[in-house]
């Protein structure tokens with residue numbers, strides 16, 4: 067049961083030794099029990115009930131994301147809108163409503179096109195797994211500010227949402243993928259858990275996207291100046307898929323093959339997030355122990 071649930075740190079060898087004790091401890095951490103490595107009654111009861119639950123989920127294996135609502139925001143739009151709006155509710159800091167984004171220095175393809183292409187592919191992948199996907203836009207000819215995009219997600223009561231962008235830099239050498247996450251206290255909610263879950267979500271998705279694309283990872287940037295974060299009351303992060311000012315990444319980002327790799331990674335990331343990270347504090351604790 068421990069092996070099938072993924073708590074085995076290596077190969078369980080049929081002997082009650084260090085390997086199995088480690089697996090028992092991993093499970094106990096996950097289940098919020100004292101991690102003593104002993105398969106006592108409380109541990110066995112919790113294990114059996116988790117196992118039964120997992121097995122009943124497997125019968126719906128073709129729809130593992132059923133019941134989940136994910137928001138996707140393909141960044142920008144064909145024409146920017148430089149009217150101003152507050153960075154977050156009640157803020158005197160004013161930001162442009164929405165810009166038209168960057169563009170491929172070599173391909174000439176606008177960022178808003180790549181963002182939508184990847185988002186539509188990701189929507190299909192997530193829907194095929196049973197998720198309900200809410201998009202901020204499905205065409206380029208919209209006029210939706212960043213605050214409005216966040217409010218669309220709040221109203222749709224999404225479990226979380228991902229803003230999909232590509233970056234530009236003055237330096238053509240700069241390349242790689244990264245995430246933006248909201249800073250503490252910069253969202254439209256007083257619940258600190260929403261910001262914490264945003265960071266954990268970004269870590270999960272970025273790691274998964276790295277595995278599938280083998281892109282260079284530039285890490286996670288904490289930002290308090292993003293209107294899309296400032297108006298959100300649900301977990302959110304922004305993926306910067308790569309740099310459209312770097313020759314290699316610009317050519318990569320417009321291809322079907324590379325876009326599919328990004329989508330595959332993000333889909334696996336969402337599966338990890340929703341299946342194992344319902345309670346991300348337990349998950350992070352468990353994961354750190356597991357990987358130790």
Ligand SMILES: [Zn+2]
Pocket residue numbers: 141142167168177231232233
């Ligand atoms: Zn952008």
